[in-house]
Amino acid sequence: MATQRILDFLATRRPSGPCLVVDLDVVRDNFRAFEKAMPESKIYYAVKANPAPEILRLLASMGSSFDTASVAEVEMAMDAGAPAERISFGNTIKKERDIARAFALGIRLFAVDSVEEVEKIARAAPGARVFCRVLTDGEGAEWPLSRKFGCVPAMAVDVLRQAKALGLDAYGVSFHVGSQQVDLSAWDRALADAKMVFAKLAEEGITLGMVNMGGGFPTRYLRDVPAAQAYGQAIFEALSKHFGNNIPETIIEPGRGMVGNAGVIKSEVVLISKKADNDNLRWVFLDIGKFGGLAETMDEAIRYPIVTERDADEKSPCVLAGPTCDSADVMYEKTPYPLPLSLTIGDEVLIEGTGAYTTTYSSVAFNGFEPLRSYVI
Amino acid sequence: MATQRILDFLATRRPSGPCLVVDLDVVRDNFRAFEKAMPESKIYYAVKANPAPEILRLLASMGSSFDTASVAEVEMAMDAGAPAERISFGNTIKKERDIARAFALGIRLFAVDSVEEVEKIARAAPGARVFCRVLTDGEGAEWPLSRKFGCVPAMAVDVLRQAKALGLDAYGVSFHVGSQQVDLSAWDRALADAKMVFAKLAEEGITLGMVNMGGGFPTRYLRDVPAAQAYGQAIFEALSKHFGNNIPETIIEPGRGMVGNAGVIKSEVVLISKKADNDNLRWVFLDIGKFGGLAETMDEAIRYPIVTERDADEKSPCVLAGPTCDSADVMYEKTPYPLPLSLTIGDEVLIEGTGAYTTTYSSVAFNGFEPLRSYVI
Known part of the structure; x- marks a missing residue:
């Protein structure tokens, strides 16, 4: 929802062209809500969700850690005041020279999901901690993760064993239940897999110490979602069920859950028309x-709430499209969007x-349009 | 195909990171091939396909006109040396203030597909020429255009009648058969619709003078496509069939057909792995x-040829994916891509x-990765 601060900013500054306005007060509240809901977990903010320096500085000052996808994101987090030991290089796909650059910057925590990646890290970041991502089914997520990241749990055992053999610190297991996950039992299923990896390696004398539970914490779009508290409770119960009294260190990586509801895009209606008179x-x-900037409407996956000044008027279904000469630039067509007839x-x-x-999904200059501007207030 | 000039550039300069290299000699050849295949048509290069200044300058110097999607593209074409009378504002979705800015720059040719857009142009660009885009079915195109642009032919008659009534020059009809169109009969069907609009308006005393046949001319991806000559021949036959001895002025708007095969992206294999041992x-x-930069692999629509130094070796199917932490960043998965086992x-x-x-589709900074670099040689 647009906060009063965002509405005031738009009313006063009247920025021209489309823009995103982010309210830092909401980010602050979200961070505290995660801390309260999951007091035993370390929060690694997923920088890719929104790397605005103001957001990174706020979170760094509140003690957040950071999950990064590239060396550039590592540097952004450090520039915002995060020490290297609070930064994880969480992308499972890294060039060896980028691993070396991150290692030189002090990064000691890396994600892997294959023996091939472990070998690179052993060469470029000797002795570093690695955690292996396991595949989850993504069921219940609005933006499912397919099979791109992670390996099956049995293979994760091999990957971590190899890490240990190559002198790395086989540190833990990660999973991601899918972005905008609304099914609380997804965490339970993933934690069962994580425990299996812990147990298999323990039999070989390798003791893992960490479970990275990823992100997936939803922001509020059109439907209500269980609040952070409910997530925390469900996840704590699943941890206790699978790990008993031996609950490992846990990490969470909220991105959308930290900043999604803090931002509002202001846009302008350029044209309303029909394709035929009838x-x-x-x-x-x-x-x-x-x-x-609205790349996540791909396949109409995410349906944003759209507010107009005429919402009290009668509505009718519309196809909603963007301004470019690209026919794929249509947000909602299969399921039209109800908008006021008076729009x-x-x-x-x-x-x-x-x-x-x-903001960062925005294309650099497609059709000559500049990337989405952003104001952090 | 990578030309020797491109291969030499890459071998000599060894640019780091992914990059596009465009060979201007190929662009020059393509422009001449279009001129030769369709000597009666004016060529409006679709700037959005690749707005690199070197490409625009070359085409401007060869006498090309330009199809633009925004005021920024109008300015790019003018900066490259194109006079305003050789520039069309071809986007049917324009802010009224952008129409006014283009008009102030001297632009006198605008695309419309609705009465609402005509009204804006009548206010912001009085007396300008407009052409109305009609819907085509896009059948046979690899990147179909859906219904975003154009209106049904019967409505185009209303739109152009209204343009005339508001003091604009009701100038013609446009269509677009879909990008990468390989079915030559698509032009015949669209020209039949165009002729219908000409005839209806002629009955009311309104004489149209131009048919804008859009783009859709394919570049060579994995399959051979009919060469420009064959397109020219088929289109000329369809024009004669529908317009007889009264063939109007014609415009074509090649984008992909002008620059697609002139460019090669150099990329690096970051990781090769499996999801399970078996x-x-x-x-x-x-x-x-x-x-x-590879946004057009969306839905696996466009399948680029990929060349490695090991192509003589045995191949096996691979899922091909990008380097970001986004699970949607997978190019070919439903139809895996055969790549050498020795890769x-x-x-x-x-x-x-x-x-x-x-280049311009590339996101501005997603995951901290910089936009695709480009070298025009």
């Missing part, structure tokens, strides 16, 4: 689309829950 | 993916036919 369906074209060219609309995965 | 499918991760982490690969729709 067509009931209106096409509404905004000055932002799939290539300008008019030139109207401003607010697209809520857009604090995560918008 | 898995036959390898996952090959490159340092470029869907968010780094090794650190190998360079060439992704051919990537001169169009790559």
